[in-house]
Amino acid sequence: xxxxxxxxxxxxxxxxxxxxxxxxxxxxxxxxxxxxxxxxxxxxxxxxxxxxxxxxxxxxxxxxxxxxxxxxxxxxxxxxxxxxxxxxxxxxxxxxxxxxxxxxxxxxxxxxxxxxxxxxxxxxxxxxxxxxxxxxxxxxxxxxxxxxxxxxxxxxxxxxxxxxxxxxxxxxxxxxxxxxxxxxxxxxxxxxxxx
Numbered sequence: 001x002x003x004x005x006x007x008x009x010x011x012x013x014x015x016x017x018x019x020x021x022x023x024x025x026x027x028x029x030x031x032x033x034x035x036x037x038x039x040x041x042x043x044x045x046x047x048x049x050x051x052x053x054x055x056x057x058x059x060x061x062x063x064x065x066x067x068x069x070x071x072x073x074x075x076x077x078x079x080x081x082x083x084x085x086x087x088x089x090x091x092x093x094x095x096x097x098x099x100x101x102x103x104x105x106x107x108x109x110x111x112x113x114x115x116x117x118x119x120x121x122x123x124x125x126x127x128x129x130x131x132x133x134x135x136x137x138x139x140x141x142x143x144x145x146x147x148x149x150x151x152x153x154x155x156x157x158x159x160x161x162x163x164x165x166x167x168x169x170x171x172x173x174x175x176x177x178x179x180x181x182x183x184x185x186x187x188x189x190x191x192x193x194x195x
Contacts (some may be wrong), residue, residue: 003125005124006127008125009123012089017117025102043095047094078176085168113135132168135165
């Protein structure tokens with residue numbers, strides 16, 4: 001059951017997948033790390049930074065009915081999980097452009113080949129050993145969107161990849177217990193005006 005730590009678990013899963021992918025590209029081995037793109041980012045060893053820049057609700061999964069569970073005479077209604085879409089910026093830092101291009105190309109290759117992540121590849125408290133399935137797709141930003149992101153970070157523009165991860169389910173804690181209707185009484189009354 002994905003709880004509130006599911007967002008961190010998705011980031012951890014991406015970090016693990018990308019770290020394995022780039023670890024054999026150079027010596028010393030490049031890494032992938034979750035980063036907020038603030039401060040100095042070392043280029044030795046070369047690295048991919050994984051920056052979560054947007055979290056939104058998946059509009060295709062809105063307005064689902066409550067989940068109904070019957071246990072004996074009681075009925076429990078639970079809000080369905082909130083379906084999230086996470087958007088990441090993946091940036092290469094390698095000291096020279098060719099190394100950075102190799103890192104980005106390797107990330108593209110691995111995330112294209114492994115666009116669906118499930119089972120033992122899932123990491124983190126909320127996803128490990130779960131039945132969740134993550135779909136990772138390249139979601140290019142327009143030039144204006146890229147410029148806004150880098151301007152907001154107060155950094156010069158760098159070549160980056162933008163990926164979307166969906167559907168990330170965030171379980172609701174809201175439940176409602178009800179007892180089923182066991183009998184029904186219909187009463188009839190006469191209305192009138194008192195004089």
